Amino acid sequence: MHAFKDHVRELGEKHGAMSVHTFYDKIEQQIEDGYYEGFVDLSKVQQAMQPDAQYYICGPGAFIKKHFDYLSAQGVAREAIHFEEFGPATLAVG
Structure with a gap:
């Protein structure tokens, strides 16, 4: 899917x-x-990266941090990196 x-x-x-x-x-x-x-x-798609592009990352916190750190190390400005955190919800039934 x-x-x-x-x-x-x-x-x-x-x-x-x-x-x-x-x-x-x-x-x-x-x-x-x-x-x-x-x-x-992201190193597999580094050839597609553009210095003036906007980057959007969605996922759990550890995923975002990994890719945020990689983009930052490649010289992407912090203002060009956008993210939204989400992950599995905890369900308590009882």
């Missing part, structure tokens, strides 16, 4: 300045370029 896959692809095609890179835990078959197997690794 890949949420918003078609919508993101359409946005990428419509806005030529947007590049889409997708990471899957496991890839069962050969698929198109821009898809990677394994955890998100």
Whole structure:
């Protein structure tokens, strides 16, 4: 399952300045370029990084910190890195 896959692809095609890179835990078959197997690794897409781009990171805190630190080390300005934290909710029933 890949949420918003078609919508993101359409946005990428419509806005030529947007590049889409997708990471899957496991890839069962050969698929198109821009898809990677394994955890998100920004060094694999470093060639697509632009110094004047805006970067958006969504996920759990540790994920955001890892990628925020990587982008900062690459010289991306703090103001160009945006994030929203989310993760699994804790459910208590009783």
